[in-house]
Amino acid sequence: GEDVEQSLFLSVREGDSSVINCTYTDSSSTYLYWYKQEPGAGLQLLTYIFSNMDMKQDQRLTVLLNKKDKHLSLRIADTQTGDSAIYFCAANTGGFKTIFGAGTRLFVKA
Amino acid sequence: ETGVTQTPRHLVMGMTNKKSLKCEQHLGHNAMYWYKQSAKKPLELMFVYSLEERVENNSVPSRFSPECPNSSHLFLHLHTLQPEDSALYLCASSLAGGSRSISYNEQFFGPGTRLTVL
Numbered sequence: 185g186e187d188v189e190q191s192l193f194l195s196v197r198e199g200d201s202s203v204i205n206c207t208y209t210d211s212s213s214t215y216l217y218w219y220k221q222e223p224g225a226g227l228q229l230l231t232y233i234f235s236n237m238d239m240k241q242d243q244r245l246t247v248l249l250n251k252k253d254k255h256l257s258l259r260i261a262d263t264q265t266g267d268s269a270i271y272f273c274a275a276n277t278g279g280f281k282t283i284f285g286a287g288t289r290l291f292v293k294a
Numbered sequence: 295e296t297g298v299t300q301t302p303r304h305l306v307m308g309m310t311n312k313k314s315l316k317c318e319q320h321l322g323h324n325a326m327y328w329y330k331q332s333a334k335k336p337l338e339l340m341f342v343y344s345l346e347e348r349v350e351n352n353s354v355p356s357r358f359s360p361e362c363p364n365s366s367h368l369f370l371h372l373h374t375l376q377p378e379d380s381a382l383y384l385c386a387s388s389l390a391g392g393s394r395s396i397s398y399n400e401q402f403f404g405p406g407t408r409l410t411v412l
């Protein structure tokens with residue numbers, strides 16, 4: 185079945201760019217997502233990309249998809265302390281089952 | 295109330311207790327999900343209901359029993375749990391295109407119930 189992997193921690197300075205990487209195994213993944221989880225809260229969808237796209241930009245967020253390598257990345261420009269959270273990569277191959285990675289905890293140092 | 299709400303937010307129970315978790319969505323969605331989030335494992339999908347019909351059941355022990363009386367409410371009934379069941383239980387909902395087809399299936403999550411089993 186589908187497996188989604190991502191690094192567990194990332195630390196950046198305020199104002200720098202953050203890049204969170206993710207790999208997935210099922211090449212038939214149709215939608216790939218980035219969710220954000222803040223302390224004491226559920227997950228919130230930040231952005232998603234359809235598998236026939238290479239890039240998607242939304243304000244400070246840039247998603248890059250390398251379908252050949254099954255690699256997804258999320259770039260956060262001008263990272264702020266409010267961006268500190270856990271970021272989950274997720275993949276959907278159709279139907280209701282979305283597979284989530286373990287989450288990358290982003291620390292932003294002032 | 296807006297979005298997805300879950301009650302209680304925190305629950306401590308003994309292994310012989312019976313309790314229920316409640317989830318309610320106010321988004322007009324037709325699919326609802328239960329996930330388990332623990333320190334040891336990433337988000338684990340437990341159950342999915344679409345149009346009040348269970349469509350996914352991921353080999354979850356029978357001590358967890360879901361119930362979906364209507365498209366806005368989802369329950370998770372708990373009985374004779376084990377300490378390893380201690381986790382954050384998240385509910386989510388989405389708008390599915392039909393019983394099996396989906397659009398991009400954005401899921402909206404509740405804040406979760408932090409469950410501790412003693």
